[in-house]
Amino acid sequence: MNNTKYNILWIDDQHEELSALHKTAIDYDITLVPFKSMNGGCGELERNHHLYDSVLLDAKFFENENDSPGSEDTKWVHQTKDRILQLPKKFEYFVLTGQAKAYASEEFNNAFKNVFEKGKSDDEDKLFQMLVDASSKQIETQIRHENPIIFKVVKDYEPEVEKTLLQILNGVKNGFANFEDELYFTKLRIVLEHFFRKANELSLLHDACVQKGGSQVNITESGLFLSGQDARHSKVKCSKTHFPKIISENVKSIILVTGAASHTSKVDITQNMDYQDYRKIIKSPYLLYSLAYKLMDVLIWFSEYSKTNSNKALNKSFWEDIEFDQFGNKYEISRILQIANNGWGTAEINREGKKVSIHKNDIVNLKLSRNDKIKFVVRENQMAQEVTKL
Numbered sequence: 001m002n003n004t005k006y007n008i009l010w011i012d013d014q015h016e017e018l019s020a021l022h023k024t025a026i027d028y029d030i031t032l033v034p035f036k037s038m039n040g041g042c043g044e045l046e047r048n049h050h051l052y053d054s055v056l057l058d059a060k061f062f063e064n065e066n067d068s069p070g071s072e073d074t075k076w077v078h079q080t081k082d083r084i085l086q087l088p089k090k091f092e093y094f095v096l097t098g099q100a101k102a103y104a105s106e107e108f109n110n111a112f113k114n115v116f117e118k119g120k121s122d123d124e125d126k127l128f129q130m131l132v133d134a135s136s137k138q139i140e141t142q143i144r145h146e147n148p149i150i151f152k153v154v155k156d157y158e159p160e161v162e163k164t165l166l167q168i169l170n171g172v173k174n175g176f177a178n179f180e181d182e183l184y185f186t187k188l189r190i191v192l193e194h195f196f197r198k199a200n201e202l203s204l205l206h207d208a209c210v211q212k213g214g215s216q217v218n219i220t221e222s223g224l225f226l227s228g229q230d231a232r233h234s235k236v237k238c239s240k241t242h243f244p245k246i247i248s249e250n251v252k253s254i255i256l257v258t259g260a261a262s263h264t265s266k267v268d269i270t271q272n273m274d275y276q277d278y279r280k281i282i283k284s285p286y287l288l289y290s291l292a293y294k295l296m297d298v299l300i301w302f303s304e305y306s307k308t309n310s311n312k313a314l315n316k317s318f319w320e321d322i323e324f325d326q327f328g329n330k331y332e333i334s335r336i337l338q339i340a341n342n343g344w345g346t347a348e349i350n351r352e353g354k355k356v357s358i359h360k361n362d363i364v365n366l367k368l369s370r371n372d373k374i375k376f377v378v379r380e381n382q383m384a385q386e387v388t389k390l
Contacts (some may be wrong), residue, residue: 003081006030006132006136007052008053008055008056008131009032009035009041009044010057011060012058013037013057013060013072021124026123027129027376030192032056036067037062037064038062039065040065045091049087049088050089050140050163050166051162052091054131054138055091055093056096056127057077058099059115060099061076077095081093082113092134096123097117097118122125140170144166147296150300154299157191158194168184168288171289180247185257185258185291188254188258188273191295192254192255192295193219196210197210199304202312202315203313203315204226204242204306205222206236208231220255223251223255227243228240235324239320242309247298247301250294250295250297250298251298254295260274275294306309325377331375332384333373333374335348336374338370339368343364344359344360345357345358346358347374356383357384358383359387368389373390375388375390376388
C-alpha cells in the first residue's frame with residue numbers, strides 16, 4: 001500500500017483489466033487493494049481488517065484466487081457479505097458491477113443498498129465519494145490521519161505492529177472506560193522485538209542477541225548492545241554507541257516496566273517499583289500510554305537513523321566479542337597511556353574513562369611501552385591482572 005489516505009479492499013475477478021479505475025481512485029486519495037475471489041479477499045480482511053477502511057465488490061467473481069474462468073458466480077458476493085458482517089470491525093460495503101442483470105435486480109438491490117455501474121462516470125464518482133465518506137468515519141482511519149508519521153514508519157513492519165499501536169491509540173482517543181490496558185504490555189514487548197529484528201537485518205544489532213531462525217529476541221541484551229554497553233550473556237558489545245542517551249533510557253524503561261507487567265522478567269526493586277504494588281495504588285492506562293508513546297518515538301528515530309547507517313559491513317565492523325575469567329570478571333583491551341618514573345604503567349578502560357594501574361613487573365616482563373595494546377582483567381584492587389601483550 002502507498003501513502004494515500006484510504007485503503008479499500010476490492011474483490012473483482014477482472015481487476016487487472018481496470019487500470020483506469022485505479023487512476024480514478026488516486027484522485028480521491030484511495031488505494032484499491034485487489035483480489036479476484038471471495039476467499040482471497042475475505043481471508044485478507046479476516047487476518048488484517050485493521051488495515052482497511054471500506055470494501056468494494058463486483059457482483060460476480062471467483063470462490064478462490066486460482067479458479068478457472070467460467071466459474072464466477074453471484075453467490076460468492078452474498079457469502080462475502082455474510083463474512084464481512086461477522087468481522088469484529090464494521091465495514092460499509094459497496095458494489096461496482098458491469099452485470100446489468102444484477103444491477104437491475106430488485107433482489108440484489110435489497111441485499112446491497114450501494115450498487116453502482118461500471119463505466120458510468122457519474123456512478124463511479126459518486127461511489128468514490130461515498131467510499132471516502134464511509135472510510136472517514138472509521139476510528140482507526142481517523143487515528144492514522146491524526147498520527148501520519150508513525151503509521152508511515154510501521155508500514156515497514158509486520159501488520160501486528162500497526163494493529164497494536166492502533167488498539168492503544170484507540171484507547172487514548174476514546175477514553176479508558178473499557179480499555180484493558182494490562183493486555184498490551186506483552187504486545188509492546190513484541191513490537192520491541194520486531195524493532196530489534198529490523199536493527200539486526202542491518203547488522204546494527206549483533207546476531208548473538210537474536211536467535212536466528214527462532215522466535216526469541218533477547219531484548220535486554222539487545223538494548224545494552226545498541227547502547228554501547230556490554231551484552232554479558234551474549235558475550236558481545238558494540239564499539240559504536242548507536243542509541244542516543246534519550247533513546248537508550250526510553251528503551252530501558254520499556255523493557256523494565258513491560259517485563260514486570262507481563263511477568264516475563266524478574267523485577268529489580270532497586271531499579272523500579274514492583275508492578276503489582278503499583279497497580280494496587282494506580283489503576284489507569286496512562287503508564288501503558290506513556291510507554292507506547294516512547295516506543296513510537298523509538299521507531300521514528302530508527303527510521304531516520306537506519307537511512308544513514310545501512311552499510312552492513314561497516315556496522316558489523318563495530319561488533320566485538322568479550323571474554324570473562326572464571327570469576328566473571330571481564331577481560332579488558334586497552335592501550336598503555338603512560339609509564340611513570342617508578343616503572344608503573346597506566347591504562348584506560350574504553351569509554352568508561354576509568355584508569356587502572358599496571359604493575360611494574362608486568363611492564364618489565366612483557367617489555368611494554370607507551371601505546372602498546374594489552375589485555376587484562378580488573379578485580380577489586382583496580383589493578384590490571386593477567387596482563388598479556390597483543
